[in-house]
Amino acid sequence: MNFIEDVIQSIIDKRSVVCMGLDPRLDKEGEIPQFLINELEDPNKIILEFNKTLIDNTFDLIPVIKPQIAFYEKYEALNALKNTIKYAHKKDLLVILDSKRNDIGSTSEAYAYSTFKVFNADACTLNAYLGIDGVKPFLEYKERGKFILVKTSNPSSKDFQNIFSANIPNIVESKTEIKVDKITLERNYIKMARLVYDWGNKLDQFSGFHNLGVVVGATFPEELNAVRKVIRNSFILLPGFGAQGATADDIRSGFNQNGLGGIVNSSRCIIYAYSKNKKYAPNKFGEAAREKIVEMNQEINKEINL
Amino acid sequence: MNFIEDVIQSIIDKRSVVCMGLDPRLDKEGEIPQFLINELEDPNKIILEFNKTLIDNTFDLIPVIKPQIAFYEKYEALNALKNTIKYAHKKDLLVILDSKRNDIGSTSEAYAYSTFKVFNADACTLNAYLGIDGVKPFLEYKERGKFILVKTSNPSSKDFQNIFSANIPNIVESKTEIKVDKITLERNYIKMARLVYDWGNKLDQFSGFHNLGVVVGATFPEELNAVRKVIRNSFILLPGFGAQGATADDIRSGFNQNGLGGIVNSSRCIIYAYSKNKKYAPNKFGEAAREKIVEMNQEINKEINL
DSSP states (O other), rough: OOHHHHHHHHHHHOOOEEEEEEOOOOSSSTSSOHHHHHOOOHHHHHHHHHHHHHHHHHHTTTTEEEEEEHHHHHHHHHHHHHHHHHHHHTTTTTEEEEEOOOOOOHHHHHHHIIIIISSOOOOEEEEOOHHHHHHHHHSSTTTTTEEEEEEEEEEGGGHHHSSEEEEEOOEOOOOOOOOEOOOOOEEHHHHHHHHHHHHHHSSSSTTEEEEEEEEEEOOOHHHHHHHHHOOOEEEEEEOBSTTOOOOOGGGGGSOTTTSSSSEESSHHHHHHHGGTTTSGGGGGGHHHHHHHHHHHHHHHHHHHHH | HHHHHHHHHHHHHHHHHEEEOOOOOSSTTTOOOHHHHHHSHHHHHHHHHHHHHHHHHTTTTOOEEEHHHHHHHTOOOOHHHHHHHHHHHHHTOOOEEEEOOOOOOOHHHHHHHHIIIIOOSSSSEETTTTOOOHHHHHTSTTTTTTEEEOOOOGGGGHHHHTTTEEEOOOEEEEEEEEEEEEEEEEEHHHHHHHHHHHHHTSSSSBTBEEEEEEETTOOOOHHHHHHHOOOSSSEEEEEEEEEEEEEOOGGGGOTTTSOSSSHHHHHSSHHGGGGGGGOOGGGGGGHHHHHHHHHHHHHHHHTOOO
């Protein structure tokens, strides 16, 4: 397998750039339906059954799913995660493990091993605050996808990511003073995008894209446009569609003229669609998810010319 | 419990600021001894036994341990992690879970739950690239410690953390131009330290410190000094001592006149000390760790006047 090659092929075959986020929650009404909780009791069984039903109902419509590992940790259901990934592979789905791991040296190696060998994810999300040391062990898995956080979808992403960073190309230092020439100020997320551009620069490409992608919140269309100008060869994972408020119109600049370049994630809006749609009883959550995806595919494909 | 209160008391009682990093590794010679691997086979059993022996041999000498979750994930030994934490608590040790989690909203809530409720860690490390949204759910656990990555110990921490950030306090915008007044340039890690200062500003303090700390690599003494000037009320977790090259002399500016303000972590140098010390056979790894800690305590306490 090669993630970027496979995901592009699957996007074309299925005519979809939608990613279903599998964020299982057991705490409130409108999340995993009560009948499953009562019937199966063990979180590992409940979550796996929930995920399998969602996959059965949607696998022909989407190229990829994105389980968020935090929820599997919370419910001590890492077995359900592992088995969900195995099941998704059987159903011709690619899997992005959303874990935002970050560390250095042998610790980062351990995370990469657990992501790609233990869980067998096809791709993952990464936080590169620690620099290339933390990313390298993941790059060793050449055929797997990596999405580095650049501009996240949440409101307070501005706290740090939007801080102005200075480019100072020419510093002349004398005994008495430092002269700086042509200072330009860019925000941190753009600097992060430039780092990713450098790190991905020599990687193998398929249809103009390589396996080192980025994450940019679909909630920030202007920032998306700015990031796309910095990095032409990275796929962009776009969270924040639906529940967080982004629309098809917001994501256009992530895609090229062939409708390629982005993966649009939605979690709650798809997997708990039954709770917002009176047509569907709780035990029809799979069908409700399918309807939601059909709708998303139509909406998005119109915008991006896929 | 209250992490900061308890850790300060324990530092004073045990006269130690040393943290033993529990990074279990099973792959090479010089890591977890072969006799344990042969005897116990199951990674959960091997790792728990290894950790318990280390704890038994050192608990009276140190206030805190720091398991790195990546290794427990790699070997599918999260049960060993849970049981290690339980055992450490019985032996009067505090536990910092090194996991560098980062996400937003309900996902961050799930991580906080798993850190503090599932694993029952007393404190954890966090990556705040996503801003306050990702930190807030952890702050809800008021009595637990949080250490936010500011300047990490690895060489490539400069890639992003040392990028210049601009402070532009006074922007005057007219129709034709933007005038900026008094631009100063600071590096990203200092900006991150300033964010932590703001976020921790109103938290309850004990002996002048609150539960929102930072991580600064002991490998960067000048940067440590600069961070300490920005944040007086944060405890600093200092990794990088020993194997990564930092010495007692490098960490002095993290501490106040009472020897408080920092926790010095060392992992490999302590837990695999047996492999570098001919005095100890592999089955005496606990004793070798103890000797190493006695040595570290002496070295460090002399520098920081504890």
